[in-house]
Every structure is written in C-alpha cells, then in structure tokens.
Amino acid sequence: MDESLWVAISFVVFVALIWKKAGAALSSMLDSRAAQIRQNLDEAEALRIEAQAELKKYQQLQREATSQAAQILANAEKAALRIEESATAAANAAIKRRKDQAEAKIKSLEAEARQEIRDRAAQLATTAAAELIQENMDQATADKLLKADIEAMKSIN
Numbered sequence: 001m002d003e004s005l006w007v008a009i010s011f012v013v014f015v016a017l018i019w020k021k022a023g024a025a026l027s028s029m030l031d032s033r034a035a036q037i038r039q040n041l042d043e044a045e046a047l048r049i050e051a052q053a054e055l056k057k058y059q060q061l062q063r064e065a066t067s068q069a070a071q072i073l074a075n076a077e078k079a080a081l082r083i084e085e086s087a088t089a090a091a092n093a094a095i096k097r098r099k100d101q102a103e104a105k106i107k108s109l110e111a112e113a114r115q116e117i118r119d120r121a122a123q124l125a126t127t128a129a130a131e132l133i134q135e136n137m138d139q140a141t142a143d144k145l146l147k148a149d150i151e152a153m154k155s156i157n
Contacts, residue, residue, distance in 0.1 A: 137145075
C-alpha cells in the first residue's frame with residue numbers, strides 16, 4: 001500500500017472523528033439556538049396576545065369614555081335649556097312685577113291728582129263763597145247767622 005492511500009485513509013478517519021465530535025457540538029449548538037428561537041417566538045406570541053388584549057381593553061375604555069362624553073354633553077344641553085327657561089320665566093316675572101308696580105304707582109298718582117283737584121276745587125269754592133258772602137251780606141245778617149250757628153253748636157253738645 002502506498003503512502004498516499006494511508007494518508008487518505010488517515011485523513012478520512014481524522015475527518016470522521018472530528019466530524020463526530022464537532023458534529024455533536026455543532027448539533028447541540030444548533031439545537032440550543034433553535035430552542036432559543038422557539039422560546040423567543042413563544043414570548044413574542046404571548047406578547048402579541050397580551051397586546052391585543054390591552055388594545056381591546058383600551059378600545060372598550062375609549063367607547064365607554066365616548067359614550068360618557070356624549071351623555072355629559074346631552075345632560076349639559078338639557079341643563080342649559082332648563083337654565084334658559086328658568087331665566088326667561090324669572091325675567092318675565094320681573095317684567096310683570098315691574099309693570100304691575102308701575103300701574104299701581106300710576107293709579108296712586110291719579111288718585112292723588114284727583115284728590116288735589118278736589119281739594120283745590122273745594123278751596124276755590126270756599127274762597128269764592130266767602131267773597132260772595134262778604135260782598136252780598138251786611139253786618140246784621142252776619143250777626144244773625146253767627147248767633148244761629150252758635151245755637152246749633154250748643155244743641156249738638
């Protein structure tokens with residue numbers, strides 16, 4: 001046998017031994033890498049599922065918040081209408097009250113004016129009657145009237 005054949009056989013045996021040792025190490029390294037990749041994929045899937053659950057939760061919260069905001073807005077609009085109606089009613093009541101007060105004051109002033117006119121008319125009539133009596137009555141008639149009035153007053157008491 002030739003030396004090249006022995007070198008070739010030795011080389012093949014050497015490569016087979018190395019392959020056996022290195023193959024096992026390479027295989028375990030690839031297996032551990034595959035296991036790590038599988039673990040990362042499982043974690044990623046768990047995180048994706050968790051993220052979807054959180055997304056659904058926040059979407060539900062957003063829908064609830066939107067619903068609450070719409071309800072608050074509707075309540076605010078109703079309250080504004082009630083306040084407006086109340087203010088309108090209060091303003092109308094105040095206007096009516098002031099109108100009634102003004103009418104009462106006008107009636108009072110009219111009554112005062114009528115009374116003043118009556119008083120002034122009575123005063124003028126009394127003054128005019130006194131002047132007429134003074135002009136048309138003599139002293140004897142005045143004495144006679146005075147005595148009659150005194151007698152009338154005595155009979156009253």
